[in-house]
Amino acid sequence: MYVTIPSExxxxxxxxxxxxxxxxxxxxxxxxxxxxxxxxxxxxRLYQVQSGVLRLTRLLEDGRRQVIAFGFPGDIVGFPCxxxxxxxxxxxxxxxxxxxxxxxxxGENGNPELHKELLQAALREISAMQDHFMMLGRKSAVEKVxxxxxxxxxxxxxxxGSRNQAFLPMSRSDIADFLGLTTxxxxxxxxxxxxxxxxxxxxxxxxxxxxxxxxxxxxxxREDIDCPSKSGLHGLARAC
Amino acid sequence: MYVTIPSExxxxxxxxxxxxxxxxxxxxxxxxxxxxxxxxxxxxRLYQVQSGVLRLTRLLEDGRRQVIAFGFPGDIVGFPCxxxxxxxxxxxxxxxxxxxxxxxxxGENGNPELHKELLQAALREISAMQDHFMMLGRKSAVEKVxxxxxxxxxxxxxxxGSRNQAFLPMSRSDIADFLGLTTxxxxxxxxxxxxxxxxxxxxxxxxxxxxxxxxxxxxxxREDIDCPSKSGLHGLARAC
DNA sequence: CGCCTGTTTGAGGGACGTCAAGTCCCGTGG
DNA sequence: CCACGGGACTTGACGTCCCTCAAACAGGCG
Numbered sequence: 019m020y021v022t023i024p025s026e027x028x029x030x031x032x033x034x035x036x037x038x039x040x041x042x043x044x045x046x047x048x049x050x051x052x053x054x055x056x057x058x059x060x061x062x063r064l065y066q067v068q069s070g071v072l073r074l075t076r077l078l079e080d081g082r083r084q085v086i087a088f089g090f091p092g093d094i095v096g097f098p099c100x101x102x103x104x105x106x107x108x109x110x111x112x113x114x115x116x117x118x119x120x121x122x123x124x125g126e127n128g129n130p131e132l133h134k135e136l137l138q139a140a141l142r143e144i145s146a147m148q149d150h151f152m153m154l155g156r157k158s159a160v161e162k163v164x165x166x167x168x169x170x171x172x173x174x175x176x177x178x179g180s181r182n183q184a185f186l187p188m189s190r191s192d193i194a195d196f197l198g199l200t201t202x203x204x205x206x207x208x209x210x211x212x213x214x215x216x217x218x219x220x221x222x223x224x225x226x227x228x229x230x231x232x233x234x235x236x237x238x239x240r241e242d243i244d245c246p247s248k249s250g251l252h253g254l255a256r257a258c
Numbered sequence: 259m260y261v262t263i264p265s266e267x268x269x270x271x272x273x274x275x276x277x278x279x280x281x282x283x284x285x286x287x288x289x290x291x292x293x294x295x296x297x298x299x300x301x302x303r304l305y306q307v308q309s310g311v312l313r314l315t316r317l318l319e320d321g322r323r324q325v326i327a328f329g330f331p332g333d334i335v336g337f338p339c340x341x342x343x344x345x346x347x348x349x350x351x352x353x354x355x356x357x358x359x360x361x362x363x364x365g366e367n368g369n370p371e372l373h374k375e376l377l378q379a380a381l382r383e384i385s386a387m388q389d390h391f392m393m394l395g396r397k398s399a400v401e402k403v404x405x406x407x408x409x410x411x412x413x414x415x416x417x418x419g420s421r422n423q424a425f426l427p428m429s430r431s432d433i434a435d436f437l438g439l440t441t442x443x444x445x446x447x448x449x450x451x452x453x454x455x456x457x458x459x460x461x462x463x464x465x466x467x468x469x470x471x472x473x474x475x476x477x478x479x480r481e482d483i484d485c486p487s488k489s490g491l492h493g494l495a496r497a498c
Numbered sequence: 499c500g501c502c503t504g505t506t507t508g509a510g511g512g513a514c515g516t517c518a519a520g521t522c523c524c525g526t527g528g
Numbered sequence: 529c530c531a532c533g534g535g536a537c538t539t540g541a542c543g544t545c546c547c548t549c550a551a552a553c554a555g556g557c558g
Contacts, residue, residue: 083396130373442515442539
């Protein structure tokens with residue numbers, strides 16, 4: 019999952035249709051904390067997320083980390099390049115994954131239909147990543163966090179049934195490394211949004227969106243974060 | 259082109275082999291300043307760069323811009339998503355491009371070999387973009403500019419014949435919007451590299467790499483930019 | 499209950515952005 | 529040929545957003 023301009027988000031990757039019939043596909047359940055693969059491993063299969071959340075990361079030698087994406091239901095992870103994975107992939111919450119063996123994609127026994135769908139998935143991936151460039155390169159901390167919450171709400175709404183609640187299965191430092199910030203800045207920004215009445219933080223992994231429009235506005239850089247007065251609570255002269 | 263960790267760079271996309279034989283492919287020359295397509299245009303063809311340099315950009319409503327990538331010889335641009343381009347594409351220096359009509363890729367008359375090669379190209383693109391995430395999210399201005407120069411040197415070395423010279427056909431603000439900086443910061447950083455003796459700036463579009471190893475070190479965050487003394491000019495107590 | 503890890507909050511500093519004033523380059527025209 | 533003008537680039541002064549460092553706090557687990 020990449021943070022995009024929420025309204026422009028393309029539909030989730032549909033289930034790879036034809037592949038379901040293949041003997042090469044298996045559905046498996048992975049526990050939280052499991053590793054699916056490491057950067058550099060030879061690619062033998064791709065995974066489509068059916069439930070749960072994955073995390074894709076890259077490391078620099080000096081320890082700096084970038085979370086490349088989160089894998090939500092519908093997403094495909096494990097795209098190979100030159101036969102190797104180029105991120106680490108870990109399971110954040112117990113996940114049901116459909117595995118596609120690479121042999122089903124290559125060589126003479128390759129399934130052309132599956133091949134075509136994989137290309138579509140890769141092209142969607144490229145588009146989503148381009149959106150994410152804009153965010154990493156050009157957005158402020160508030161815009162980044164607001165965008166993140168907006169997209170999380172959309173992506174997980176099917177699970178929770180509610181568009182007003184975001185479930186954050188990942189740690190603050192995962193969020194930070196995804197958005198190109200520090201944990202402290204992520205934490206501070208969330209507090210700021212809470213104090214201004216735009217969100218409420220139920221518990222560390224659950225954020226309630228009190229003012230979706232304001233949040234969306236912030237994600238686009240269209241409004242400044244400000245006093246609670248902006249949300250109708252005039253007269254409250256609390257610290258902004 | 260994405261700025262990657264230079265040493266890990268994957269080989270350029272090889273020419274789409276089978277496609278050359280197709281009647282659907284044409285080589286065309288485009289002048290600097292030409293536009294190839296806009297974001298949102300219907301995709302009718304992809305382009306492989308044979309010579310020259312392209313620029314792929316995205317815009318936010320408020321005018322903020324992100325240069326998504328530069329298209330150098332070997333690169334393929336115009337990957338569709340849901341049938342549309344999702345960047346603008348402009349020609350920076352006169353370019354010879356091979357156009358692949360999308361009809362050659364889709365439907366019943368689709369060429370399966372070409373299809374397969376396109377998937378490989380898309381997967382390479384994804385890998386390169388993931389590298390670029392790391393840079394946008396986690397690197398300092400010096401690291402970004404140094405990385406950019408390193409990759410430029412590699413990508414263009416076949417043209418210039420020299421690995422010690424980088425040709426920068428794009429403007430400073432293109433570089434800034436690619437790296438997630440401002441023109442001023444790009445300019446200052448280049449000056450800083452020049453003053454420390456790591457590069458020389460022949461003219462606005464030509465940078466000579468005097469100390470490739472130092473530059474590479476900076477791109478990796480392994481060394482601090484410092485006095486010229488570091489490069490052997492001990493005793494020079496000039497401003498660092 | 500105490501430890502441990504993750505999170506929040508605070509104070510302070512630094513890197514980069516903003517704003518503004520040069521400087522350079524190049525094309526145009528006298 | 530030089531003067532002029534305009535746009536891109538460079539440089540400087542200053543501000544600010546976010547990072548760094550540090551301490552307090554909170555929740556989970558023995």
